[in-house]
Amino acid sequence: xxxxxxxxxxxxxxxxxxxxxxxxxxxxxxxxxxxxxxxxxxxxxxxxxxxxxxxxxxxxxxxxxxxxxxxxxxxxxxxxxxxxxxxxxxxxxxxxxxxxxxxxxxxxxxxxxxxxxxxxxxxxxxxxxxxxxxxxxxxxxxxxxx
Amino acid sequence: xxxxxxxxxxxxxxxxxxxxxxxxxxxxxxxxxxxxxxxxxxxxxxxxxxxxxxxxxxxxxxxxxxxxxxxxxxxxxxxxxxxxxxxxxxxxxxxxxxxxxxxxxxxxxxxxxxxxxxxxxxxxxxxxxxxxxxxxxxxxxxxxxx
DNA sequence: TCTTAACATTAGAATTATTCTAAGTTGTTG
DNA sequence: CAACAACTTAGAATAATTCTAATGTTAAGA
Numbered sequence: 467x468x469x470x471x472x473x474x475x476x477x478x479x480x481x482x483x484x485x486x487x488x489x490x491x492x493x494x495x496x497x498x499x500x501x502x503x504x505x506x507x508x509x510x511x512x513x514x515x516x517x518x519x520x521x522x523x524x525x526x527x528x529x530x531x532x533x534x535x536x537x538x539x540x541x542x543x544x545x546x547x548x549x550x551x552x553x554x555x556x557x558x559x560x561x562x563x564x565x566x567x568x569x570x571x572x573x574x575x576x577x578x579x580x581x582x583x584x585x586x587x588x589x590x591x592x593x594x595x596x597x598x599x600x601x602x603x604x605x606x607x608x609x610x611x612x
Numbered sequence: 613x614x615x616x617x618x619x620x621x622x623x624x625x626x627x628x629x630x631x632x633x634x635x636x637x638x639x640x641x642x643x644x645x646x647x648x649x650x651x652x653x654x655x656x657x658x659x660x661x662x663x664x665x666x667x668x669x670x671x672x673x674x675x676x677x678x679x680x681x682x683x684x685x686x687x688x689x690x691x692x693x694x695x696x697x698x699x700x701x702x703x704x705x706x707x708x709x710x711x712x713x714x715x716x717x718x719x720x721x722x723x724x725x726x727x728x729x730x731x732x733x734x735x736x737x738x739x740x741x742x743x744x745x746x747x748x749x750x751x752x753x754x755x756x757x758x
Numbered sequence: 759t760c761t762t763a764a765c766a767t768t769a770g771a772a773t774t775a776t777t778c779t780a781a782g783t784t785g786t787t788g
Numbered sequence: 789c790a791a792c793a794a795c796t797t798a799g800a801a802t803a804a805t806t807c808t809a810a811t812g813t814t815a816a817g818a
Contacts, residue, residue, distance in 0.1 A: 526797045553696045581731045583746060593750040600746050604739040672768045
C-alpha cells in the first residue's frame with residue numbers, strides 16, 4: 467500500500483479531514499469521496515451506505531452514521547430536517563434553502579441569495595437565531611432530483 | 613343527556629368532528645377538548661397522551677396517534693416538521709411560521725402576515741407548491757413556551 | 759328499543775431509523 | 789516498531805410510530 471495510483475481527485479477529502487482533526491481512515495476517505503466528488507448532494511444514511519456498498523466500499527451502517535455526524539460537526543455537511551421519517555445530509559454548506567418533493571422524498575437547493583425573508587420578529591429574549599430554514603414543499607414530483 | 617350543564621365550551625369539537633365526518637367518540641371528544649380549549653398549542657403524541665392520562669381520560673397511545681392523524685387530515689391540525697426525532701402537531705392551522713427552541717424542543721408561532729418570503733424561484737415543472745415553511749431555529753432557551 | 763354493520767379503540771407485537779456497547783482494528787507518534 | 793488513542797463494527801438496544809386482530813361503540817333502520 468504505497469505505489470500511488472489515485473485515479474480520482476479525492477476531492478481534498480484528505481485535507482478536509484486533517485483540518486477537522488479527523489483521522490483519514492479508509493472509510494472516511496471513501497465516504498468523503500462519495501459525498502464530495504461531483505456536485506451538491508442530499509443523502510440519507512441508508513442511501514449513502516447503499517451507495518458505498520455498490521461502489522465496493524465496505525463500511526458498516528454504524529460508521530456511516532458516525533461519519534455523517536462527524537462531518538456535520540466539522541461543517542463539511544449540514545443536516546436538513548424536512549421529513550420526520552429520515553434525516554438528510556446536505557453537502558452544500560453555504561447559505562441556502564430547499565425545495566422538497568414530498569412524493570419522491572428528494573431535495574433541491576434554492577440559492578440563499580435568491581430568497582429573502584423579511585419581517586422576522588425579534589427572537590425571544592435570551593435566544594439567538596441559529597439559522598433560518600425555508601422549505602418549499604412540493605407535490606407532484608417530476609423526475610428524480612438529487 | 614339533555615339538561616345543559618356544559619361548564620366548558622367543548623370548543624365546538626363535536627361540531628367539528630361531525631363536519632369532518634368523524635364519529636364523536638369519547639376519546640376524540642376528550643382529545644379535541646384538550647387540544648382546542650385554550651390557545652394555540654404544539655403537541656407531540658406522547659405529550660398529548662400524558663396530558664390525557666393526567667386529566668383522567670383513558671386513551672391508548674395508538675388512539676392518540678390515530679386521532680392526531682385524522683384531525684390533521686380533517687384540517688383541524690397541522691403537522692410541523694422541525695425535529696427528526698418527533699412529530700409536532702399544531703392547533704393553529706392558519707398561515708404562519710415557527711420559532712423553534714432547539715434546547716427545550718418548544719415551538720412558538722410567527723404570524724403569517726408578519727413575514728414575507730420573496731424571490732422564490734418557480735417550482736420545477738410538474739410540481740405545485742403545497743406550502744412554504746419558515747423555521748427560525750433558536751439557541752439558548754429562555755423559559756418554557758407552548 | 760333491538761339488531762346489525764360499519765366504524766373505533768386497544769394491547770401488544772412489529773417496524774424503522776438511529777444510537778449504543780463492547781470488542782477488535784488501525785493510525786500516529788515517539 | 790511499540791503503545792495508545794482513535795476508529796470501526798456487529799449486533800443489541802432504544803424510541804417513535806405503525807400495524808394487527810380482537811373487542812367495543814355508534815348510528816340507523818325495523
